[in-house]
Amino acid sequence: MNTMFNLQQYALQELKDTYNEHEIKYLCSHLFCKMLHCTNIEIHLNKYELLEKRFVDNFVAMVAELKTNKPVQYVLGETEFLGVDIQLNNETLIPRPETEELVMWVAGSGLRAGAKVLDVGTGSGCIIITLGKMIQGLELHGADISAEAIRQARENARINGVEVHFYERDILRHETWDWPDFDVIVSNPPYVRVSEKALMHERVLGYEPHRALFVADEDPLVFYRVIAEFGRSHLKSGGLLFFEINEAFGKEMIDLLSGMGYREVELRKDIHDRDRMIKAKWTK
Template identity: 75%
Template sequence: MNTMFDLQQYALQELKDTYTEHEIKVLCSLAFCKLLHCTNIEIHLNKHEFLAKTFVDKFVQIVEELKTDKPIQYILGETEFAGIDFQLNSETLIPRPETEELVMWIVESGVQPGTSVLDIGTGSGCIIVSLGKLLKGVRLCGVDISPEAVEQAANNARRNGVEVKFEVRDILRYEEWAWPSFDVIVSNPPYVRESEKALMHDRVLNYEPSRALFVPDADPLMFYRKIAEFGRDHLNWGGLLFFEINEAFGEETVELLREMGYEDVELRKDINERERMVKARGNFKF
């Protein structure tokens, strides 16, 4: 067992009760790319070359961790989002493809140089750092309740050459701090109801930070309401508010924003035809 081909066969056997064959092959490619600093094409071209024992040992350890349902992103300590590498820790969610769509919606919304953007619940910083790579001349800020998440986000910004001001803040108690105003506010806040835990995989429940995921069944829109309230106080005239949302509460989120005085509220489906994003415009007088 000393080539990439051998190791993939080993993984297919060891993980067959946990993952599909396709999933195992993807996991192997991610591990090979990370540990050998190679591309998928190089994996294919060199799959029968002999590997150092240290690499083989590391790969076997990865397989053992995968057996526990630990996500590969946490095992490797990083993931790719919007074509950018992001490091992760136990206080940061694994970025999802739907969130990439939210980032691109912001990019396509005519954001101009000099625009100030706030990312609430920044986590790994994937949204705000990606915006910094895709938009030129914008002023960026990210906040999160977790000091560990903020530290990780700041590190990701530095690694990717993006200047972002990060702060540890609890948006549910935003009144306790002084804030500037912003032209764009974006958030992917907790929105999964506690009752939905029964539908979720152990990979999520056992490893991803629960306070970044779950909200009480009795008030599933609590973060949206509070952030929308914050926006009325700190969103510049004509500024934009973007949310990633629970697909079960699309119309409810739209109605909430309209009732709070937001205009041009738009609900958008993701690539899987699920209602997962909302954009709204704020015209509030401070």
């Protein structure tokens, strides 16, 4: 078991009860590319070449982790977000494709150098760091309740050469601290209702931080309401508020933001035709 071909056959056998064949082959290619710093073409060309024992041992250990349903992003400790390398720890969510769509919307909203942008619930920092990579000259800020998330976000900013001001703060108690005023506030807050846990895969429930995912059924819009209230005090006139949302609450989010005095409220669907993001303008 000392070639990529042999290792893929090993993985197909070990993971057959956890993933289907197509998924296993994709996971193997992903691990090979990341661990050997090669392309899929190089994998095909070199699949019968002998590998170092160190690599083989690492691969076998990773397959053992994958067998427990641990997501490959946590096995590797990293992922890619709009082409930006983002490291993860157990206090940071795996970024989703719909979050990439949200970032593209924010980036295309007329942001210019000098604008102040705040990412609430920054987690790994993927949103704010990627915005900083996409648009030069922004003043970037990120806040999160988790000290470990902030530590990871700072490291991701350093790795990617982006300057971000990070704060360990609970947005539900935002009045505790002094904040500057912002041109844009963006957030992907907890929005999965506890009652929706039954619909979720063990790869999510077993490994992703519940504090960053779930919200009580009794008040599922609590973070949106508090952040929107924060925005009324800390968004500049004409400033924009962006949220990723639970697809079940599109209408409720429109009503919430409109009722709080926001204007030009726009609900947008993701690539799967689900209501997943919303934008609003604050005018003092």
